Amino acid sequence: MSMLNPTQFDNDTFLRKFMLFHRRSQGKLFAYLRNRLYWHYLCKLGIKPKFPPHLDIEPTPFCNMKCPMCFQQHMDIPKDGYMDFNLYKKVVDECAANNLYSIRLCHRGEPLIHEKIVEMVRYAKQKGIKEVFTLTNGLKLDEKMIKDLMDAGIDWIQVSIDGMGDYYNKIRYPQTFDQVFEKIKMMHRIREERKALRPIIWIQSIWSSVKHNPQEFIDKFKPYVDKIAFHVDFDYEHRFKPDPNFICYRLWHRMMIMADGSVPMCNSDFLKEELVGNVKTQSVKEIWNNAKYEKIRQIHRAKRRFEIPLCKKCNWGNLKETRVIDVNGKKETIQVNVPQDAYKEELKDITL
Numbered sequence: 001m002s003m004l005n006p007t008q009f010d011n012d013t014f015l016r017k018f019m020l021f022h023r024r025s026q027g028k029l030f031a032y033l034r035n036r037l038y039w040h041y042l043c044k045l046g047i048k049p050k051f052p053p054h055l056d057i058e059p060t061p062f063c064n065m066k067c068p069m070c071f072q073q074h075m076d077i078p079k080d081g082y083m084d085f086n087l088y089k090k091v092v093d094e095c096a097a098n099n100l101y102s103i104r105l106c107h108r109g110e111p112l113i114h115e116k117i118v119e120m121v122r123y124a125k126q127k128g129i130k131e132v133f134t135l136t137n138g139l140k141l142d143e144k145m146i147k148d149l150m151d152a153g154i155d156w157i158q159v160s161i162d163g164m165g166d167y168y169n170k171i172r173y174p175q176t177f178d179q180v181f182e183k184i185k186m187m188h189r190i191r192e193e194r195k196a197l198r199p200i201i202w203i204q205s206i207w208s209s210v211k212h213n214p215q216e217f218i219d220k221f222k223p224y225v226d227k228i229a230f231h232v233d234f235d236y237e238h239r240f241k242p243d244p245n246f247i248c249y250r251l252w253h254r255m256m257i258m259a260d261g262s263v264p265m266c267n268s269d270f271l272k273e274e275l276v277g278n279v280k281t282q283s284v285k286e287i288w289n290n291a292k293y294e295k296i297r298q299i300h301r302a303k304r305r306f307e308i309p310l311c312k313k314c315n316w317g318n319l320k321e322t323r324v325i326d327v328n329g330k331k332e333t334i335q336v337n338v339p340q341d342a343y344k345e346e347l348k349d350i351t352l
Contacts (some may be wrong), residue, residue, distance in 0.1 A: 094284050138184075161221075164220065205217065263287050
């Protein structure tokens with residue numbers, strides 16, 4: 001939902017989908033519907049607004065975990081420190097003046113370790129940004145942090161929870177599964193005590209960590225969360241087949257700002273290999289509409305993305321094939337990445 005991700009899926013009933021829609025759209029229905037229309041459909045027609053509808057802003061590339069499936073463990077990520085709060089305010093001020101819809105405070109690192117993360121949420125909400133959200137591993141979530149984020153007006157909190165029990169404990173050290181489960185329950189309890197619709201509580205998991213018993217995972221969290229999403233695992237060693245006809249619509253509906261103010265061509269450019277600007281010296285609007293960015297979009301529209309080295313090796317542009325799987329007793333049709341022939345057996349666990 002948040003990234004036009006064809007390999008993301010869920011097991012939600014119509015009622016749960018409607019309740020999520022209600023929580024997200026309450027108080028901003030027209031703006032929400034207009035945003036969803038553009039996000040899912042108009043961007044595919046190559047229609048580009050003069051200002052991005054969404055920004056990913058990276059509070060920091062540093063992380064307090066070393067999860068083995070994360071790109072951080074497969075790449076030499078530049079350590080750009082922490083985003084300066086004054087730079088952040090400059091960006092948000094421009095966004096508010098141009099009616100930007102949403103900001104996600106997250107990218108390569110753990111956003112909650114930024115000392116001003118609560119102030120970042122509060123400032124954006126006070127300026128009128130309609131959706132402000134974050135993705136966290138949950139290690140820094142305690143009662144004070146949860147209440148502070150809620151008081152600041154955060155709209156939704158995504159927590160990555162990969163597997164259960166010992167499986168989770170092994171890859172998400174030093175946090176344990178029991179700890180993160182209690183944090184999810186606490187977040188739900190505080191929201192219920194406040195009789196609040198938001199924040200939306202959203203959890204996500206890589207499918208390979210739960211596919212042996214998805215019903216157990218879903219039943220465990222369903223009473224306390226609004227969304228349970230699954231992701232087919234990515235591979236950062238480029239063992240999947242690239243799709244020559246892939247067009248990345250993220251170039252039309254979002255822009256990424258790193259902690260140092262630099263703007264890569266997309267939010268999969270973890271190493272900043274193809275920069276299109278820097279908000280320290282340029283405006284968001286200037287970067288969004290500059291000649292280099294437009295050229296990249298034109299190349300994608302012409303299905304010539306292999307001319308861009310970064311796009312040629314991107315996980316988002318893999319060939320996909322349709323599979324039908326059983327999730328909690330319900331058949332789900334999903335898209336999975338197609339491995340190179342030499343790696344089919346090796347990758348069978350992450351291609352379903």
